[in-house]
Amino acid sequence: MAKELVEIMQNFTLSSKGRGSTYLDLGDVDDGIMDCQDSLIGKIKGEKIANFTGVKKFVTVAWSYPKGLEVIELWPNLFQFTIPDAQDKERIWLRGPRVTDNQILVLREWEIGIEENDSAFNLAPLCVQFWNLPLHWLTKSVEKKIGAIFDEVKDVIIQQTGGKEGKHMKILVQADISQPLLRGTTVQMNGVNKWLSFRYEKCSDFCYSCGIIGHSERNCKEPAVVKSGQHQNQYGPWLRAVSSKGSPQKENNPKI
Ligand SMILES: [Zn+2]
16 A cells, blocks of 8 residues: 555645545544444455345355344455344354356454455465375364464264265365365375365366466466476366265376
């Protein structure tokens, strides 16, 4: 903001009224803080500008009709959600669905200036399935340990049966989505390396070249350098978990 102010002062010939600074006391913004403190700020990370009515309808239904919900569009793809009921707010903050029109809605609790802090919206919840696990690794403690490669593990869910999907585990994590999606990880035990592959549930659009959420391959500014013999796209639809009724997409899987 300081840079912006300097530019304005340099670019315009300001009248004395324009130059005159107004001084605000903390008490002047009390009402504004009261209005904001029950709110969540949500940023949609994607190339499409989300339609206000569509977002309002999505959150109302997906968050199970929170009492007194108010939605304000602050900026294209930036929204303020006021949720007066503390339990509703907590539930939505922790678990509320956040993918609309294949774009992720990253939520943060309101704090002063957050609407101007783009990096505040880099941490987002992702539901990650772990595949290729030996049966005796299917425990919460093992998954928590492996999940430590993400920024935070929120929950571990053990699938009781494999069903049509096959046996796997899933964890709810907070991940830095300004970085490429992790395709898997190697785990070493007794000197033997094992590759675990990841699938992401209800995953928003991501770039098949660099693996970052929020833009397409066509608009990628840092496409992956592909070495000879490597798969053309380092990322692809195989990273998406299909709905629990189906089975994971196996075609085009480059066997990473
Ligand atoms: Zn990219």
